[in-house]
Amino acid sequence: MSTKIIPAQTIKTCDSCGVVIDGRNARQEGALTIKAHALDMYSNPCADATRKLDLCDGCLFQVAKAIDAAIDAAKEQQ
């Protein structure tokens, strides 16, 4: 009897489009972390509501562009 050991793999997928992230489509190693507390009915922090997203290069560009647009729009309203 012989034994083959197959090492475990870590497979990441883009949280936006669902593509499997590898060295070809995620050269920028895109990741987005939005830190926040969830609030209870009295507006007191009650839980961690942090969101962490892994993104492929294409979605990283789109998400960064959307964030910039939202910030620009907020500044224009001031």
Ligand SMILES: [Zn+2]
């Ligand atoms: Zn993607």
